[in-house]
Amino acid sequence: MSGTFKINKMRFLSVAAGITAAIAAVFAIAPLAPANASASGSAPDTQQRTRVIQLVGKQTQIEDIDLGKEGVGLGDQRVVAEDLYRDGKKVGDHSVICTTVHVNPGQLQCVGTFALPGGQFTSQALLHLPAPSSVDVAITGGTGDYRNTQGYIRTTPAGETERQLTVHIKR
Numbered sequence: 001m002s003g004t005f006k007i008n009k010m011r012f013l014s015v016a017a018g019i020t021a022a023i024a025a026v027f028a029i030a031p032l033a034p035a036n037a038s039a040s041g042s043a044p045d046t047q048q049r050t051r052v053i054q055l056v057g058k059q060t061q062i063e064d065i066d067l068g069k070e071g072v073g074l075g076d077q078r079v080v081a082e083d084l085y086r087d088g089k090k091v092g093d094h095s096v097i098c099t100t101v102h103v104n105p106g107q108l109q110c111v112g113t114f115a116l117p118g119g120q121f122t123s124q125a126l127l128h129l130p131a132p133s134s135v136d137v138a139i140t141g142g143t144g145d146y147r148n149t150q151g152y153i154r155t156t157p158a159g160e161t162e163r164q165l166t167v168h169i170k171r
Helices: 002-032
Strands: 050-065 077-086 089-102 107-116 119-128 135-142 150-157 162-170
Touching: 077 107, 089 119
Parallel strands: none
Antiparallel strands: 050 077, 050 162, 077 089, 089 107, 107 119, 119 135, 135 150, 150 162
């Protein structure tokens, strides 16, 4: 049973990492066009001032940390670093730490930070295992160009080390 949990935990954590990355990249790229203008890869909603940006997160490092008793247990962590891409160009970095908060059924508390030109923003989610095919992660705060950001990131796996990130940002 712990082997199945470990596999599902890894898939789920990869999804979580991708979601967080997408949110940060959106506002760093926002200066490419005014909030109510159309830009390649983004579709603004002028009534709600919502911007949707498509990103790709590519893992550069990952480490599972087994704390306490051997095997999956409370407090175990997965640390992930990713590069963020838009239209094939690197636009930022993303890091996320997921902590096991419930073993059976599995639950992970994930907190991430996106670093983009113009500022950073954070994201957070409580993930339930087994992982669904996509996960929505809340944007929880930011600095610089992202200081008043709200919204969420939808992350969908696109292979073992990549994910599609659809960032929905409101201002």
